Amino acid sequence: MTDKRAPDQDALIDRILHLWRADADTLPSEPRLAELTGASRNSVREALIRLEERGYVHRTQGARTSPNRRLPGVGRRIDQQFDHLLSIRSAGYDATLDLVSSERVALTPGIHRFDDLPDGTSVLRTVKMWRVDGQPYALAEDLVPVTREAEVDPHSPVFALAEAANGVRVAWETLWIEASGLDAERAALLSTAPATPVIEMTYCGYGADDAIGYWSREVQLPAPPGLRNALIRRVRA
Structure with a gap:
C-alpha cells in the first residue's frame, strides 16, 4: 500500500508551483497532482486553497485550476x-x-x-x-x-x-x-x-x-x- 503521509505544506506548494511553470496554461487535476507529488488529495486541496489566497491560481468548481500567468511580471x-x-x-x-x-x-x-x-x-x-x-x-x-x-x-x-x-x-x-x-x-x-x-x-x-x-x-x-x-x-x- 502506498504511503500517503502529507509532505510539509510549503514544500508541497513549491512542487505544485514547479508543475505550474512546466505547464503555464492549466494545472493537472487534484488526483493527478496527488499522484505527481506523492501527497494526499486533502493535502493537495489545502495547498491549492493557499495558492489561490496568494493569487497564484484561480479555481472554479467543475473546471480546471488556472494559473495566474501575469504573476511573474508584476514585480x-x-x-x-x-x-x-x-x-x-x-x-x-x-x-x-x-x-x-x-x-x-x-x-x-x-x-x-x-x-x-x-x-x-x-x-x-x-x-x-x-x-x-x-x-x-x-x-x-x-x-x-x-x-x-x-x-x-x-x-x-x-x-x-x-x-x-x-x-x-x-x-x-x-x-x-x-x-x-x-x-x-x-x-x-x-x-x-x-x-x-x-x-x-x-x-x-x-x-x-x-x-x-x-x-x-x-x-x-x-x-x-x-x-x-x-x-x-x-x-x-
Whole structure:
C-alpha cells in the first residue's frame, strides 16, 4: 500500500508551483497532482486553497485550476513578506545593502515619530539603504523593541531582528502607503535632491498575540522594471 503521509505544506506548494511553470496554461487535476507529488488529495486541496489566497491560481468548481500567468511580471508584491536583497536579485539585478547606522536608543517624544510605541521604549534603531546595480533604491528606518539580551546582526532583515531582540515571530504586518517628498537628510543618503517625489511606506509588524515586533518607515525612489510595487487580490463575481 502506498504511503500517503502529507509532505510539509510549503514544500508541497513549491512542487505544485514547479508543475505550474512546466505547464503555464492549466494545472493537472487534484488526483493527478496527488499522484505527481506523492501527497494526499486533502493535502493537495489545502495547498491549492493557499495558492489561490496568494493569487497564484484561480479555481472554479467543475473546471480546471488556472494559473495566474501575469504573476511573474508584476514585480515586488507588497501583499507578501519580502526581503529587498532577495527581491532585487530575483528580478535580475545586482543587490547591495548599506548599513547606514545602528544604535540602541530610548524613544523620546518628537514630531518625526512614526510609531505608537510608548515613550522610553528601548529599541534597536537601524537605518539601511539598498542599491540596485549600484544605484540607491530604498531607505528604511527600523525600530525594533529590545526586551532580551541577545547577539543580533543589524544587517539582518527586520523580521529576524524582531525575533532575536524581542521574541516576536511576526504573524501580520500592517502597511500604510503615501506619496511624499524627500526631506534633506534622507535625500542626502539617497544621493538625490530634497523634495524628490517618493513612495513612503510605514509598516507595523506584530505577532499572533498582538505584541509589536517592529515599526519600520521606508522610502523608495522610482523602481526599475521588475521591482515595481504590486498588489494581487482575488476578485469574486
